[in-house]
Amino acid sequence: MKFCSQCGGLLTIQVPAGDSRPRHVCAHCGEIHYRNPKLVVGCVATWEERILLCRRAIEPRHGFWTLPAGFMENGESTAEAATRETLEEACARIEIEALSSLISVPHYDQVHLFYRARLLDPHIGAGPESLESVLIREEDIPWSEIAFQSVSFALRAFLADRAAGSFGLHEHSLPPPATT
């Protein structure tokens, strides 16, 4: 971020009056440009005992497996975002049940939400961002090929709840990646 999106002027980094953090402030018009975390919303969708997974056709983590999920858009609710992403990535129609996982990812400035959901029918497919979609049994989940830590967390939380016969909200904050 170098230029003001309002006037095209050069941005400076300074702490505005009454604030405690450095911000991008326009040297020309004074506009303060805040940067805030983004929401990624998806779901753990099931048909009978099987779980919907998609294999990624895009970077990052091309070829790895994920739950359908993506950046929430303006003008929608979190449940609508999960429903839309599932349709776009897995061509699958779902009914949202309840929020299952809330995972903060501070080092990427993101918050990930995963809903528990029920497929309305077993027809699935591969949207433009997926190589393939599958309905997979718990014992066949390719744990070593899951794309993201938050997806593994959401899957394990769902499976633990299902085994216990009681569903709740699971919260987690991911630590930064290990630097070796």
Place this chain on the structure above:
Amino acid sequence: MKFCSQCGGLLTIQVPAGDSRPRHVCAHCGEIHYRNPKLVVGCVATWEERILLCRRAIEPRHGFWTLPAGFMENGESTAEAATRETLEEACARIEIEALSSLISVPHYDQVHLFYRARLLDPHIGAGPESLESVLIREEDIPWSEIAFQSVSFALRAFLADRAAGSFGLHEHSLPPPATT
């Protein structure tokens, strides 16, 4: 949003290849500038039976009552955001218990999260964005002077749970304001 924050070039509105929505795209460098919902995070914090409310010293809704809450910052978790906002607005130290309300506000491109929390001590104050803070009994809550619909929802959800003796997550999507 008129100018590219990367190169200062003029932005155009177009649907990028492989996308289905109009975006702000730079005519000069091609950068796509996405706009995404913002997270507002706060808490329903209690000391014994009383609830922490703040009276707003800033617009919108100057002079009205709110739960401590504000925009989540990059680099923090949702629970850290709630803790920070409560310290900033009410000079109050809390221990987070669990997520209590998740409220989508599609017409303002926001998602509001309210945690249930426990004050660590009864010392409260007024931060720069508050005229005053109070610890108030349920029967004294000024319902007609609550600043935002999401705050009323979160308060009522918490009070209903407390009355029932069982706490859960309450989800809601606010309808657009009535136009009369």
